[in-house]
Amino acid sequence: MHPPQQQPQRPPAPTLQYGPPPGQPPMGPPPGWRPPPPKERxxxxxxxxxxxxxVFVVTGLIIVLIRQTASTSPSISASPSNTPSGRMEVAKPTGPQGRAYVAALKEIDPGLAVNKDRAIRRGIAICDRMLNGMDNSKYSLPEYVVLELSGGHATINEEQARQVIQLVAAWCKAA
Known part of the structure; x- marks a missing residue:
């Protein structure tokens, strides 16, 4: 066996000292150093x-927004209104009108008439859109009807939506 080897000893690492050596005054900036000049204002x-x-940019944006709002807001008509907001209240279908409406919905798609109360509520919502407009909606009335009535028990297309609109128009009037 070999005798154990000893590792060579290294000298201790010098310690880093921050600041001036002990007993000397603190060091200042090097000779000739000047602070940077202030930034130009x-x-x-x-x-x-x-x-x-x-000011011109902000004024231009305000003018553009006003013109867009004026061109897309519905004009106020002289038609009678029962609500403070200017919207017409929708009359609910009478008993016989409601029954005929639900029966006709069943002919278009049986799923539309599964819940009679919901079918009437949705018909009233469609009537509201017919009387008061689409409120700047991105959808046409037939597209709205497809979205309103599809899902759950039924899925309709735009042709069926037009049939529903004709059914609602038969009883839809302002209250």
């Missing part, structure tokens, strides 16, 4: 020009 003229530009 906008001159008064530049400030005024930027401010005026900002």
């Amino acid at each position: 906008l001159s008064t003229l530049n400030f005024v020009l930027v401010s005026i530009g900002a």
